[in-house]
Amino acid sequence: MSDDALVIFTPSGKRGRFAKGTPVLTAARQLGVDLDSVCGGRGICSKCQVAPAFGSFPKHGVTVADDALSPWNAVEQRYDDKRGLKPGRRLGCQAQIEGDVVIDVPAESQVHRQVVRKAASARSIVMDPATRLYYVEVQEPDMHDPSGDLQRLSEALKRQWQIEGLRAAPPLLRRLQPILRKGKWAVTVAVHHPHDGRAPQLLDLWPGFDDSPLYGLAIDLGSTTIAAHLCDLGNGEVVASAGIMNPQIRFGEDLMSRVSYAMMNPGGDAEMTDAVREALNTLTQEIAAEAKVDPDRIMESVFVCNPVMHHLLLGIDPVELGQAPFALATSDAVSLPAREIALTAMNDSAQVYVLPCIAGHVGADAAAVALSEEPHKSEDLVLMVDVGTNAEILLGDKTKVLACSSPTGPAFEGAQISAGQRAAPGAIERVQIDPATKTPRFRIIGSDLWSDADGFDAAVESLGISGICGSGIIEAVAEMRMAGLLDPSGLIGSAEQTGSDRMIPDGRTHSYVLHDGRDQGGPLITVTQSDIRAIQLAKSALYAGARLLMDELGVDTVDRVVLAGAFGAHISPKHAMVLGMIPDAPLDRVTSAGNAAGTGARIALCNRASRVEIEQVVSRIHKVETAIEPRFQEHFIAANAIPHATAPFPHLQQAVTLPDVAFGASGGGGAGGGGRRRRRR
Numbered sequence: 001m002s003d004d005a006l007v008i009f010t011p012s013g014k015r016g017r018f019a020k021g022t023p024v025l026t027a028a029r030q031l032g033v034d035l036d037s038v039c040g041g042r043g044i045c046s047k048c049q050v051a052p053a054f055g056s057f058p059k060h061g062v063t064v065a066d067d068a069l070s071p072w073n074a075v076e077q078r079y080d081d082k083r084g085l086k087p088g089r090r091l092g093c094q095a096q097i098e099g100d101v102v103i104d105v106p107a108e109s110q111v112h113r114q115v116v117r118k119a120a121s122a123r124s125i126v127m128d129p130a131t132r133l134y135y136v137e138v139q140e141p142d143m144h145d146p147s148g149d150l151q152r153l154s155e156a157l158k159r160q161w162q163i164e165g166l167r168a169a170p171p172l173l174r175r176l177q178p179i180l181r182k183g184k185w186a187v188t189v190a191v192h193h194p195h196d197g198r199a200p201q202l203l204d205l206w207p208g209f210d211d212s213p214l215y216g217l218a219i220d221l222g223s224t225t226i227a228a229h230l231c232d233l234g235n236g237e238v239v240a241s242a243g244i245m246n247p248q249i250r251f252g253e254d255l256m257s258r259v260s261y262a263m264m265n266p267g268g269d270a271e272m273t274d275a276v277r278e279a280l281n282t283l284t285q286e287i288a289a290e291a292k293v294d295p296d297r298i299m300e301s302v303f304v305c306n307p308v309m310h311h312l313l314l315g316i317d318p319v320e321l322g323q324a325p326f327a328l329a330t331s332d333a334v335s336l337p338a339r340e341i342a343l344t345a346m347n348d349s350a351q352v353y354v355l356p357c358i359a360g361h362v363g364a365d366a367a368a369v370a371l372s373e374e375p376h377k378s379e380d381l382v383l384m385v386d387v388g389t390n391a392e393i394l395l396g397d398k399t400k401v402l403a404c405s406s407p408t409g410p411a412f413e414g415a416q417i418s419a420g421q422r423a424a425p426g427a428i429e430r431v432q433i434d435p436a437t438k439t440p441r442f443r444i445i446g447s448d449l450w451s452d453a454d455g456f457d458a459a460v461e462s463l464g465i466s467g468i469c470g471s472g473i474i475e476a477v478a479e480m481r482m483a484g485l486l487d488p489s490g491l492i493g494s495a496e497q498t499g500s501d502r503m504i505p506d507g508r509t510h511s512y513v514l515h516d517g518r519d520q521g522g523p524l525i526t527v528t529q530s531d532i533r534a535i536q537l538a539k540s541a542l543y544a545g546a547r548l549l550m551d552e553l554g555v556d557t558v559d560r561v562v563l564a565g566a567f568g569a570h571i572s573p574k575h576a577m578v579l580g581m582i583p584d585a586p587l588d589r590v591t592s593a594g595n596a597a598g599t600g601a602r603i604a605l606c607n608r609a610s611r612v613e614i615e616q617v618v619s620r621i622h623k624v625e626t627a628i629e630p631r632f633q634e635h636f637i638a639a640n641a642i643p644h645a646t647a648p649f650p651h652l653q654q655a656v657t658l659p660d661v662a663f664g665a666s667g668g669g670g671a672g673g674g675g676r677r678r679r680r681r
């Protein structure tokens with residue numbers, strides 16, 4: 001056997017024999033060990049740091065001598081003097097193998113390091129950004145061997161980094177020559193590697209070695225708010241998050257009113273497109289300023305959004321989405337330069353990626369939920385609900401995934417509710433009603449105290465109790481049902497029927513007094529019969545959508561339920577089930593995924609392969625159109641009762657006893673869904 005040395009890398013466990021004198025970085029590359037480098041082994045970037053281990057390693061069958069690596073050299077000393085190396089660390093490009101050795105690659109030296117999400121359902125993101133930095137030394141021009149500067153840069157990238165076929169947009173060529181000369185033919189380049197097989201593209205370059213981080217934006221473009229996370233493309237860290245209201249609200253509160261605006265007003269779509277792009281530029285400037293990041297270092301932007309926002313962002317008239325058969329201009333993912341859609345507040349060459357849409361009413365935001373929560377990999381049958389003005393619903397497991405959207409309307413967000421408001425400080429967000437006394441207690445956003453706790457009044461004095469938000473109204477209605485104040489048909493009982501003077505007459509119906517602040521100049525906050533009807537309509541639509549997907553799959557139960565969306569994060573599983581918003585499931589298997597769409601955007605930003613994955617997954621998702629499905633109406637009507645007219649809720653019954661009350665004799669209300677017609681899209 002040769003006297004080659006055995007090298008074992010941890011944590012990968014990859015091992016191989018190498019001639020003495022081989023740099024650790026070279027060995028790592030040959031074995032496919034994930035060891036980072038920006039400078040290509042020139043001892044400048046320090047990305048290649050490794051931690052050699054010495055002594056006896058019975059597990060690996062080696063003993064590592066103190067001189068298993070070449071001595072600490074001048075390059076490492078210079079780096080240590082300038083920036084400091086952690087004790088025990090070596091630069092992988094400088095340290096050479098001299099004997100059998102075990103070498104640990106710390107997480108921060110791995111290109112594809114895992115970034116663990118903070119959410120409960122911690123799924124890690126493997127870093128594999130589409131845009132990366134490379135340091136290259138380019139050959140100087142030579143009259144005897146004439147070639148362009150771009151061609152020599154391209155040649156250098158091929159030779160030094162195995163990057164072939166570099167493209168560069170003309171505007172960048174203007175800067176190429178001065179920067180190459182300023183850097184004395186050494187430059188750091190940002191290269192974008194498209195996930196779809198297109199040639200790599202030069203996005204920017206800087207003279208000499210420049211390892212300042214590159215950034216990307218993950219943007220959840222909602223119809224009401226736009227939320228952005230600015231992420232370091234090196235380590236996935238979110239360096240700043242910010243949100244602004246979507247200025248398109250002035251053209252219509254909900255999506256369909258915006259589509260109507262585009263239908264009724266020639267050029268209306270372009271107006272809305274301009275408004276949202278302008279807002280995105282403002283948001284980009286603000287978030288970069290907050291994080292003290294040079295906007296020129298923002299190289300990418302990933303968007304998740306519903307189909308209407310998708311079209312308006314891209315400058316496509318959304319009118320077709322307002323009428324059957326709800327055809328999208330394209331359902332494929334879209335990759336394009338940011339400047340093509342007038343996003344000018346980031347690097348001039350920045351790239352945009354918009355996730356694919358699933359169907360005319362199931363957008364890239366639902367695709368992002370799928371990317372984040374992975375129903376297509378689930379062993380058990382999971383129902384995922386992203387609750388908003390339209391609920392987007394996914395049902396499936398690793399064998400098949402179905403999707404639909406359901407027109408819940410804005411009641412879950414506090415709209416169409418008499419005392420409803422957006423989730424903001426002062427809004428009642430949690431409610432409990434004592435079943436014996438029928439007395440409520442509640443919590444408002446901005447304070448952790450329940451309303452019957454000592455110090456509550458003082459704590460909320462500056463906030464004020466202003467109204468009730470989406471999660472608050474869901475809890476209030478469910479609590480009223482559990483306390484026997486509301487019968488299964490959704491009728492509110494009178495004071496006589498319930499024995500509570502909190503029930504006050506309201507025309508021919510009754511309302512429940514949740515909070516009376518009139519003595520202090522505040523509002524009277526009640527839950528009215530029409531509030532109940534609005535919630536019944538919304539929850540029936542949600543349930544009917546889920547049930548339709550279950551029919552399609554031929555199942556009567558689901559194993560677990562995931563509530564997604566900022567609002568989903570605040571819904572209590574028990575209350576959602578008492579209301580019959582979601583099908584029966586074990587209560588401990590109803591979880592919240594928080595802002596799963598935003599997480600999906602971050603995953604697509606940080607991991608190039610995930611773009612390929614979600615495009616494939618979306619192409620396999622089976623779409624169900626609720627608008628043309630007659631059974632939707634049947635399910636909708638049956639779901640009007642609280643929790644449901646016919647479906648058994650065995651898990652719910654185990655956890656909660658619902659009083660057997662009926663208030664129909666008092667008149668008013670009616671039990672069939674109220675006089676209001678259900679709003680369709």
Ligand code: FES
Nearest residue numbers: 041043045046093
């Ligand atoms: S590879 Fe850059 S310092 Fe080692």
